[in-house]
Amino acid sequence: MRRDAALGSQSFNFATISSANFTATAEVARGDRRGEKVNKGGRRAGYVQRAGEKAERRGGPPGVRCRGGRLQTGGGGLGRAAHHRRRARGVMFIDLHEDIAHYFLTSLSPQPFDVDAEGRQSDLPKLRRAGADLVVAAVFPFVNSYSGWSPNLQLALEGFKVYYSLSDAHGVKIVEGRGDLAAPGLKLLVSLEGADVLSSVDDLRLFFRLGLRALGLTWNLGNKWGGSCCGGRDRGLSEEGYGLVEAAQRMGVLVDLAHAGERTALDALDVARRPVVVSHANAAAVHNHRRNVGDEVLKRLRDVGGVIGLTFIPSTISADPTPRDLAKHARYIRDKFGAEVLAVGTDYLGISTAPRGLESVDKISRLAEALREAGFSREEVEAVMWANAARVLREALP
Ligand SMILES: [Zn+2]
Numbered sequence: 456m457r458r459d460a461a462l463g464s465q466s467f468n469f470a471t472i473s474s475a476n477f478t479a480t481a482e483v484a485r486g487d488r489r490g491e492k493v494n495k496g497g498r499r500a501g502y503v504q505r506a507g508e509k510a511e512r513r514g515g516p517p518g519v520r521c522r523g524g525r526l527q528t529g530g531g532g533l534g535r536a537a538h539h540r541r542r543a544r545g546v547m548f549i550d551l552h553e554d555i556a557h558y559f560l561t562s563l564s565p566q567p568f569d570v571d572a573e574g575r576q577s578d579l580p581k582l583r584r585a586g587a588d589l590v591v592a593a594v595f596p597f598v599n600s601y602s603g604w605s606p607n608l609q610l611a612l613e614g615f616k617v618y619y620s621l622s623d624a625h626g627v628k629i630v631e632g633r634g635d636l637a638a639p640g641l642k643l644l645v646s647l648e649g650a651d652v653l654s655s656v657d658d659l660r661l662f663f664r665l666g667l668r669a670l671g672l673t674w675n676l677g678n679k680w681g682g683s684c685c686g687g688r689d690r691g692l693s694e695e696g697y698g699l700v701e702a703a704q705r706m707g708v709l710v711d712l713a714h715a716g717e718r719t720a721l722d723a724l725d726v727a728r729r730p731v732v733v734s735h736a737n738a739a740a741v742h743n744h745r746r747n748v749g750d751e752v753l754k755r756l757r758d759v760g761g762v763i764g765l766t767f768i769p770s771t772i773s774a775d776p777t778p779r780d781l782a783k784h785a786r787y788i789r790d791k792f793g794a795e796v797l798a799v800g801t802d803y804l805g806i807s808t809a810p811r812g813l814e815s816v817d818k819i820s821r822l823a824e825a826l827r828e829a830g831f832s833r834e835e836v837e838a839v840m841w842a843n844a845a846r847v848l849r850e851a852l853p
């Protein structure tokens with residue numbers, strides 16, 4: 456499914472937020488292979504240089520589900536005490552996709568993550584103000600060169616090192632199993648954005664031991680496992696791709712279908728035995744964009760108990776996006792498939808600009824407000840902001 460014609464039509468300009476620390480770069484793919492990845496705060500030689508964009512519900516513990524049309528908010532994976540502490544402070548939040556490692560590996564002189572850096576989309580002080588409980592922290596394993604992107608194992612390892620360094624320096628826990636979900640404070644769950652650096656299922660086993668707990672099958676390039684949304688023809692999951700999905704689910708690695716081609720996504724959903732996610736994308740029916748997902752994927756995602764993370768990549772939302780525009784995607788998905796399929800995957804630190812009013816993660820409550828204005832109940836807003844994601848993590852992790 457190619458929707459390239461819809462790309463590159465952004466007319467908005469967020470120069471105001473990029474004037475401080477952000478270096479505005481070419482935004483989301485303009486009909487080329489680039490995705491939402493961007494460099495921030497300058498360029499470093501080497502590594503990613505000229506980036507663009509870079510159900511088993513049966514038997515699981517209760518989370519947030521529709522039962523007889525009524526949405527139920529359980530304790531998520533967070534433990535009741537932690538849940539109540541967060542509730543007391545306001546909106547709680549789980550982000551299914553941030554490019555923290557990419558930011559540190561590609562910025563010229565990034566400030567430490569515990570500094571509330573002006574103009575930075577996400578850092579620890581902002582995440583804490585946002586009430587963030589868990590962030591799925593991406594390892595982006597591609598190097599850009601003059602002739603295009605190529606997967607790079609060393610870069611993937613560098614991403615892991617960033618997360619372990621952050622964990623050591625700032626006491627942020629890296630989640631390895633569902634038992635960790637109840638740990639106090641902000642937690643990271645490490646995800647690989649594209650299985651291109653894996654040459655076999657045995658490699659997944661190694662990455663699992665490194666702490667990997669979520670796996671994107673593809674980024675914007677097709678690979679031996681499956682087809683992408685953006686690179687060549689999507690022939691669906693390969694034989695090996697089926698094996699990879701099954702192995703990941705057996706191990707307790709959350710399968711992520713963001714960036715996957717539609718056929719590949721549907722194939723993966725066919726064999727899913729635990730919930731999967733589309734960590735950062737919006738609804739194609741609301742805004743036609745090749746990174747957005749169609750109704751068939753959303754329906755099957757709902758059927759396996761998975762979620763889609765509403766994403767802040769401007770070109771996937773509308774021509775001049777606002778929180779209200781994003782809430783339109785949410786409302787469409789809720790009305791057609793139920794609120795239990797909704798979550799949030801901002802893509803902060805992987806996008807050069809964010810929607811007006813959502814420039815950084817500490818403004819996340821504006822999304823909650825927009826959802827309320829769009830007719831979401833308080834319970835539904837909580838489900839979108841964290842509880843649905845918590846349910847999926849609890850069911851997908853070992
Ligand atoms: Zn992405």
